[in-house]
Amino acid sequence: MRITSVRERQIPLGADIRNAYVDFSTMTASIVAVESDVVRDGKPVTGYGFSSPGRYAQGEIIRERAVPRLLRAAREELLDPGTGELDPVRANAVMFQGEKPGGHGDRSVALGAVDVAMWDLAAKLREQSLAQLVADRFGGGSVSQSVWVYAAGGYYQPGAGPEALVEELTGYREAGFEHVKLKIGGASLAEDAERVAAVVESVGDGAYVAVDANGRFDLDTALAYGRMLEPFGLLWYEEAGDPLDYALNAELSRSYAGSLATGENLFSVQDSRNLLRYGEMRPDRDWLQMDPALSYGPTEFFRMVADAEERGWPRGRFVPHGGHQLNLALAAGLGLGGTECYPGVFKPVGGFIDSTPVSAGRVKVLDHHGIGIEEKADLWRHFEDL
Incomplete structure (x- = not known):
């Protein structure tokens, strides 16, 4: 070859x-x-x-x-x-x-x-x-039949208030997702509190709602948001501060009793290792979100998973960022906790192949050759003549 x-x-x-x-x-x-x-x-x-x-x-x-x-x-x-x-x-x-x-x-x-x-x-x-290739090489040979997924959305949109946000995220739940994620940090704390409260009320339980600050906050702001968010009992509070500010993450983990999530902007095994060394992430409740496609590809991601396992982290605490078909395959082959999905944004990469609807918050894993890009019509049209 x-x-x-x-x-x-x-x-x-x-x-x-x-x-x-x-x-x-x-x-x-x-x-x-x-x-x-x-x-x-x-x-x-x-x-x-x-x-x-x-x-x-x-x-x-x-x-x-x-x-x-x-x-x-x-x-x-x-x-x-x-x-x-x-x-x-x-x-x-x-x-x-x-x-x-x-x-x-x-x-x-x-x-x-x-x-x-x-x-x-x-x-x-x-x-x-x-x-199957990943399972054979790194996962013991068994492929998960289905994978837990959550719907990432809830971005700030021009002229849109909490009502539009609730409509968007409720639509994802009607499409088969159980857990949803919205953005915070792009408005005042008071406005974000209103947005989070509206979503939690519409869903009925904060355990089905995650929030993502995209690394926006300094330490004082991260702690203030933590105090606001903690009573909601959220699925997780994601990337409060700069992804390389492990001291901020450590301080937040000492004060915020709920689950934290981070890792999508760490692009090497050394960076992810330093997060686990110095960021005081807690393997009983926190989530790791390294993105295989952004971090030198699946090859480096496999190293990250192996390194975390050596430090006491189960694979079930990995939920990679990216929202696409690649991560669905890796989650199934490695036995990860799940993966993100972008059902409404970042087309054509976002979302899974056309024949895999979401049901009860999970996606069935199909047996096709490779990743399955050829079976995702909106993405395949960009590859077809490449």
């Missing part, structure tokens, strides 16, 4: 929404196709990958650094020496050649999109689902 070409493209994810930090009207993502010389049904077997919402497309890094390294690599650098099959972990190491440690940011997004495509290709070459 040889890689014959790697192609990329930028696609739009723009939406007229914002969180506490970012206006998403110009958001983009990278998509990638990795073509092999293996031909089936008259076509080369090709792996497809993409980046998650929130970090913009990274075409230049993909074209100028990742692709040349992969195409000039010796065949044996990419293959498992024992089986002769494509090994995405070895391919990931090839993409890192010439890169210094640290400084993750945009580089992790670029290499992550290609790494996703490598895992999709590896599963297709074995004629199995990505979930």
Whole structure:
């Protein structure tokens, strides 16, 4: 098996929404196709990958650094020496050649999109689902039949008040989700308290509602919001402060009795390790949300999961950020606690393939080759001629 070409493209994810930090009207993502010389049904077997919402497309890094390294690599650098099959972990190491440690940011997004495509290709070459490949290699061989999912939304929208927010999140519950998430930190504490109260009242129980500040708060504000939120008994309070401010997270965990969640903006195993070393996250109640597509791809995510397990964290406390089909496959193969879903925003990446409706807060895992991008019509149309 040889890689014959790697192609990329930028696609739009723009939406007229914002969180506490970012206006998403110009958001983009990278998509990638990795073509092999293996031909089936008259076509080369090709792996497809993409980046998650929130970090913009990274075409230049993909074209100028990742692709040349992969195409000039010796065949044996990419293959498992024992089986002769494509090994995405070895391919990931090839993409890192010439890169210094640290400084993750945009580089992790670029290499992550290609790494996703490598895992999709590896599963297709074995004629199995990505979930099964992951389970065979990292999960004991058993794939979960269904995965718990929650609906992420509740963004700030121009001219929209609590009534529109309740209508949106109630719609997700009517579509089969049980748990929903809304944004905080983009308005005053008093206004956000009104928004949270309206959602909790409409749902009937704060345990079905999560909130996300997207790293907006300093310590005093994070603590003030914690005092406001704690009586609601929420599912979790997410990313109160800067993702690398482990001291803030530790102080919040000492004062907030409810569940905290964070990790979506940690892009390496070293960063996630430092969160667990210094952030005082609590494995009995808190949640880890590292995003595989943004953190150098599934390869680095597997390292994060293994490192957390060594520190006493069960896989059931992982609920990755991203809201898409890739994370559904990884959650099923690794036996994670669940995954995020974007049912109403960040199309075409957000959401799952067309034949997987949500029922009672869970999504059935289907047995298709690779990730299943070809079965998600709004996303596949961007890949079809790539």
